[in-house]
Amino acid sequence: MKITDIVKILDAQVIVGREDMDYSIDHGFASDLMSDVLTLEEEHLILITGLCNNQTIRTAEMANISVILFVRNKQVSEDMIELALENDIIILSCKYSMFRTVGLLYENGLVPVY
Amino acid sequence: MMHTEFIVVEGDFANAGKASSEIKKTLKQLNIDNQKIKKIVVAVYEAEVNAIAHAYGGTIFVDLDEEKICVLIKDKGPGIPDIARAMEKGYSTASAKVREMGFGAGMGLPNIKNNVDELDIQSEVGVGTEIKMIVNFNS
Structure with a gap:
């Protein structure tokens, strides 16, 4: 699924990575607990979260x-x-709830990590 | 052989992950395998967050040679009364502030253990905790 598709599906905003609209990802993981994110072996996925602070970016970096x-x-x-730019991380933002967001992405073919 | 040190400041969540980030950059420059790098930095990052969240600050000592990386996180207390309990998944003494940061669910130490080849935790209540972790590059 391309960034441009995600933006369309969720009416999302691109905060960092406007030049990466063709970047494509297959897997998604949704969590507000960063320690759970840090247990994943899968990489290059989209992290869907409502936890919005420096630690979210650091977790993605690690x-x-x-x-x-x-x-x-x-x-x-x-x-x-700034942290996202330093680490080549694309940041998107949408107004939908976590439930609605993951539902729409799943419906459109984004694959869960497990 | 390479030696680096990082100071960790109590409650300094804005900078949590800075040391891990620097370590990641160094390992990348040395062309260490990506999977190994991830294991190391996830473990160090969890430990770094722990030191900031639970301890009165401390120091991270990193020693690196061709075969392995050894990271020692030495803090100034308060110490862990029951290490076995702290190693249990889900056991946590974290504050609301730590939970707001996306941590504090009792996953930190188990996560560290899963990612390193050797782990040694020494702790004395009122004195401090020392966590030593080693990851071998060739195992």
């Missing part, structure tokens, strides 16, 4: 996660944007 999608209309800080 776990080689390439795309973060914030749900529930979270506001991304300048610090987070």
Whole structure:
């Protein structure tokens, strides 16, 4: 699934990575608990989360996660944007709830990690 | 042989992950296998968050040679009264602040254990905790 498709499906905003709209990912994982994210062996997935702080970006950095999608209309800080740019992480944001977001992405073919 | 040290400040969540990030950059420059790098940095990051969340600050000592990386996280207390219990998945003494950061669910130490080849935890209540972890590059 391309970033451009995700944006369309969720009416999402691209916060970081406007030049990566063709970047494609197959797998998604949704969690607000970063320790659970850090147990994943799968890489280059999209992390769907409502946890919006520096630790979300750091977790993605350590776990080689390439795309973060914030749900529930979270506001991304300048610090987070800077960290994401440093680590080539794409950041998206949408207004939908976590449930609605994962439902739509699943329906459109995004595959769960497990 | 390479030696680096990082200072960890109590409650400094804004900078949690900085040391792990630096370690990741160094290992990448040395062309260490990506899977190994991930194991190391996930373990160090969990430990770094622990030191910031639970301890009164501390120091991370990193020793690196061709065969392995050894990371020692030494904090200034308060110490862990029951290490066996702290190693159990789901056991946590984390504050609300730590949970807000996306941690504190009792997964940190089990996560560390799963990612390293050797783990040694020494702790004295009122004095501090020392967590030593080793990952071999060729195993």
